[in-house]
Amino acid sequence: MTHDELKPMLADYLGDELNAEQRQQFEAALDIDPEFAAEVDGLRQTLQTIRSLDEPVVAIVKQDKAARPAIMPSLLRYAAVLVFAFVGGYLVRGPQTVQPQLVQQNNTSNVSDWQLKFAKRYSEHPSDSSLARSLVALARSSD
Amino acid sequence: MFLMSTTQSKDRDTAFELYRGEIYTWAYRLVGRHHDALDVVQDVFLRWIQNDDRSTLRNPRAWLRRVTIHRAIDFARSRSADRKRERKSAKSEVGSFTDQTQQDELRADLVAALDKLSDMQRSVLIAKVFDGLTFARIAAEMEIAVSTAKTHYLRALTTMRHRLGNRWEN
Numbered sequence: 001m002t003h004d005e006l007k008p009m010l011a012d013y014l015g016d017e018l019n020a021e022q023r024q025q026f027e028a029a030l031d032i033d034p035e036f037a038a039e040v041d042g043l044r045q046t047l048q049t050i051r052s053l054d055e056p057v058v059a060i061v062k063q064d065k066a067a068r069p070a071i072m073p074s075l076l077r078y079a080a081v082l083v084f085a086f087v088g089g090y091l092v093r094g095p096q097t098v099q100p101q102l103v104q105q106n107n108t109s110n111v112s113d114w115q116l117k118f119a120k121r122y123s124e125h126p127s128d129s130s131l132a133r134s135l136v137a138l139a140r141s142s143d
Numbered sequence: 144m145f146l147m148s149t150t151q152s153k154d155r156d157t158a159f160e161l162y163r164g165e166i167y168t169w170a171y172r173l174v175g176r177h178h179d180a181l182d183v184v185q186d187v188f189l190r191w192i193q194n195d196d197r198s199t200l201r202n203p204r205a206w207l208r209r210v211t212i213h214r215a216i217d218f219a220r221s222r223s224a225d226r227k228r229e230r231k232s233a234k235s236e237v238g239s240f241t242d243q244t245q246q247d248e249l250r251a252d253l254v255a256a257l258d259k260l261s262d263m264q265r266s267v268l269i270a271k272v273f274d275g276l277t278f279a280r281i282a283a284e285m286e287i288a289v290s291t292a293k294t295h296y297l298r299a300l301t302t303m304r305h306r307l308g309n310r311w312e313n
Contacts, residue, residue, distance in 0.1 A: 011293035014300065015271055015278060043297075046304040050272050053172045053250060 003033055014043055158203045159191050165204070165274075166211050172273060173215035173257070175250045179222065183215050190214070205284040208274075209266050212257070219254040256306040264299035267292050 006029050012018050013026050030037040163184065170183035187210055191197060200206050257265055263285070270281045282292040 011278070011297050015293075015296060017277060042304050042308070043300045046300055046307060047272065049249065049307065050253060050268075050303065053175075053253060053273075 002029075003036060006030070006033065006036060010040065010043075013040070014047060158197075159188060159207070162204055162207050166207055169208060169211045169269065169273065170215045170218075173212065173250070173254050174219050174222070175247060179218060180215075183211065183218050186214050186218075187211050201286070202284045205266070205270075208269060209262065212265055212269055213262075216254055216258050219251070220258065223251060252307055253303075256303045259306060260299050260302055261295075263287075264295045264302070267295040268299040268303075271296055 006026065009018065009022070009026055013023065018026060030040060166184050166187055167180050170187075171177070171180035174180050174183060187207065190210055191207070194206075197203065197206075257268075260268065266285065267281055270276045270284070271278070276284070278289050278292045278296070282289040285292070287295075
């Protein structure tokens, strides 16, 4: 391949548009034309330099993503949701649901009839607030 | 009438949206900073909507590439003084900045060299090197002959080599 034959192929060579066979022929011909080979080499280096600008785009985008702090690790996020749900649920419904259950329990199992009567009597006579008077009143009523 | 203009406007915005990622990438390669690239994208969008002929463009991508490169070079040139100052202060700090500094210097040299190319040479070079298009595709986009696209490519590379070669030797 002569120099005149090589020259028109140069753009295709530098533009990666030669097939493998053509490329091989082109490169083989460069070996016997050192002056042209040096020119081609210089242009190839220039191309590589221009192409090197391509890389930081991806790198920087990755860096941006990496640099951006993760708001919370996923496990911690789930825990936070549970805590919010628990606290929120307690604030909204807690006082209304827990107390009636306790009262109901007191009525059925832990409090005897005597104690209930005592408490009722005691609250009806706040002025006679001594325990003895209440007990007397309770005894009378039970007779 | 209103409906027609709304539809046309939507089509134009869609065309811009279609290439927005590429516009950012073209700009970023030349300006080298995320926020600067976004500024260029915004500037290109303004030019896009101000271009009354945009609905009749046969190849909006080629137009957008050309305008983006032009704007990015202008932007990079206007920022070069700031960058020099940044590079100076970065050099005086620890080595972690070295790679970025070298990359900035290289980018500045490349942008300066690109600035000296003709509009067509620049567009063909960017389309080939950055976008990886074939000469046939570039020729079709720019409505030129394939052989003309190849000629622009070689001339652009030769000019870049001479300009960059001198700087790097120094």
